[in-house]
Amino acid sequence: MRIVDHTIYRYRLPYARAVKWSDIVEDGADFLLLRLTADTGNEGVAETVLKPTWNGASASTMTAALEDVLLPWLKDQDVSDPAGVAARLAMIPGQQAACTLLDNALWDLRAASARTPLWHYLGGRDTVDLSWVLTRQAPSLMVQEAEDVIARHGFRAVKIKGGQGLDVDVQAVREIRKAVGDDVALYVDANGAYPLHAAQSYVDAMTDAGAALVEDPSPLHPDAAFESLQASLASPVLVDFGNTCLRDTALFLERGARAISLKPGRFGLTATRQMATLAAAHDALTVVGMFGESALGTLTALAQAACLPDSALPAETTWYLAMTTQIVDLPAVREGRLRLPAACGLAQQVDWDRLTSLTRS
Numbered sequence: 001m002r003i004v005d006h007t008i009y010r011y012r013l014p015y016a017r018a019v020k021w022s023d024i025v026e027d028g029a030d031f032l033l034l035r036l037t038a039d040t041g042n043e044g045v046a047e048t049v050l051k052p053t054w055n056g057a058s059a060s061t062m063t064a065a066l067e068d069v070l071l072p073w074l075k076d077q078d079v080s081d082p083a084g085v086a087a088r089l090a091m092i093p094g095q096q097a098a099c100t101l102l103d104n105a106l107w108d109l110r111a112a113s114a115r116t117p118l119w120h121y122l123g124g125r126d127t128v129d130l131s132w133v134l135t136r137q138a139p140s141l142m143v144q145e146a147e148d149v150i151a152r153h154g155f156r157a158v159k160i161k162g163g164q165g166l167d168v169d170v171q172a173v174r175e176i177r178k179a180v181g182d183d184v185a186l187y188v189d190a191n192g193a194y195p196l197h198a199a200q201s202y203v204d205a206m207t208d209a210g211a212a213l214v215e216d217p218s219p220l221h222p223d224a225a226f227e228s229l230q231a232s233l234a235s236p237v238l239v240d241f242g243n244t245c246l247r248d249t250a251l252f253l254e255r256g257a258r259a260i261s262l263k264p265g266r267f268g269l270t271a272t273r274q275m276a277t278l279a280a281a282h283d284a285l286t287v288v289g290m291f292g293e294s295a296l297g298t299l300t301a302l303a304q305a306a307c308l309p310d311s312a313l314p315a316e317t318t319w320y321l322a323m324t325t326q327i328v329d330l331p332a333v334r335e336g337r338l339r340l341p342a343a344c345g346l347a348q349q350v351d352w353d354r355l356t357s358l359t360r361s
Contacts, residue, residue, distance in 0.1 A: 001080040001113060005037040006071060010050075010059045011358040013294055013323045020136045022163055022191035023053045029292055029323070032062050033355070034105045035347065038079070044109025045346035046300055048101040048265065049292040055266060057097035065098035079106050080113065086270050096245075096267075103268030104300050112345030118299070119340045122269070124306025127339050129314035131157035131185075132321075133290050136164055139172040143179045150180055153321070154335035157185040157314040159290075160211070163193030166202065170209045177210030187313075189215040192241060196225055200232055207235055213259060216240050222251035230256045236285055249275045253282040260284055262308075264301045265291030272304050280309065287313035295320040295328040296350065302340060327355045 014028035030050040037043050050057055069092060077088050085106060089099050111121035119126065132155045134142045146158055160176060162169040169188065177186055188211045194202050199217040206214050215238035220226050222242070230237050236258035243249055245267070249260060260279045262272040272288075279286045288305040291297070298317045305315035314336065320326060321333070328349045331339055343349050 001038045001040050001042075001078060001109075002076070003036050003071065003074060003079060004039045006066070007035040008063055008066065009033040009035070009355055010360045011327070011355060012360055013325055013358070015322050016324055019322065022136075022161070022193065024051070029294070030059070030360075031294055031297075032057075032059055032101065033296070033327075033350075034066065034101050036105050036109055038109055038113065040113055042109055042113040043345060043347035044105040044107070044112060045296070045350060046101055046104035046108055047294060047297045048097060049297070051292060054292065055097040055100075062098050062101065065095045066102065070095065070098055070102055074102075080110060082107075082110070082270060100264075100266065100268040103270050104264060107269045107303075108300070108346050112347065115344045117340065117342055117344055118303040118346075119306040122273070122303050122307050124303060126306070126342075127337055128302050128305045129156070129337055130318050130333055131155055131159055131314040131316050131336075132318055133159045133189075133316055134161060134176070136161050139168065139175050142172050143175050146176050147179055149321075150184065153318075153333040154337075155314075155318075155333075156183065156336045157187075159215070159316055160186060160188045162188045162190040162206070162214075166194075166205060169202075170205055173206055173209035173211050185313075186211050187213045187215065187238070189238075189240070190217045192216045192219040194218050196229070199229055203233055203235065203237065213238055215261065216242070220252075222248055222255050222257075224255075226252070226257070227255040230258060238285075238287070240289060243275075246271050246274050246278075249278050253278055253284060257282075258284050260286055261289035262286055262304060263289045263291045264304045265293050265297050269300070269304060273307070276304070276308060285311065285313065288315040288317060290316035290319050292319055293317050294323060295326040295330045296346060298330065299328065299340070299346060299349070302338070306340060325354075325358070327351050327358065
């Protein structure tokens, strides 16, 4: 099976309110969608978010990387062979964002060719547990949002974005814990906001306030300092941003990492599947982390989540619920769970007319 055609779309999906991340404030998200056509007539689709500080990508750099480098490089490649494609793409340095988008579209293409949903093609189950991510706001507003999303969707796990200062973070966790009760799991993502020397005391404070674990309390590297930090703590440190590739995953696990965030939107399904295998070999906790996906990207990410063990944290990829429109319609989240669609390939699920109306130059 070979690629014979492709189309690239850029579009923007607005948020219901302005959102404060660790690096930017935005009222919507920009995406790039890649649509591949094979000589079999089957199609594969994937998206990537366009956030330079998240993946170093813009619409123009991604398009150039795909059309000038990667797609020509795979012109004569049998793309039904994941190992062959991965080996071929590994020969091209410095194009992780574009390779990720292409990798995910190719997995969707293979599933469509096999006439089965991607989650089933990868060996996953049809229902996944989900969590909600509370972005940075005043603690009182975070409490209101937590109560609202739990009431509407039944989430049994919530990730709290920290990094607003120790006192504010402690207040937020305590007040959210009091509001949602003990049946909802809470953990904190500080996005590396605090210096390494303060990481242990920060994790201890979050644990005392009611969080089960902390993600990226400080900038993390797979070194002796991380090993010492994790060894000093009873709870796992969830490694995210410092894990930049499969090699980093192996190094963090060798240094005692007990929890790893897997992001198909950042690394691609090929790499995250390998990361998950490494984590399982070390008995490390895993979670499919949020990467700002729309509903379309969520389906790609949840195909990975559907393959993780029952011990995994609920997938964080529910950010599409913060957006006011979508190009793919998903079933409702009920009791914190989502049943994955049975459609064979994302091309069947995209509303192409709606996408066209949202497409930007």
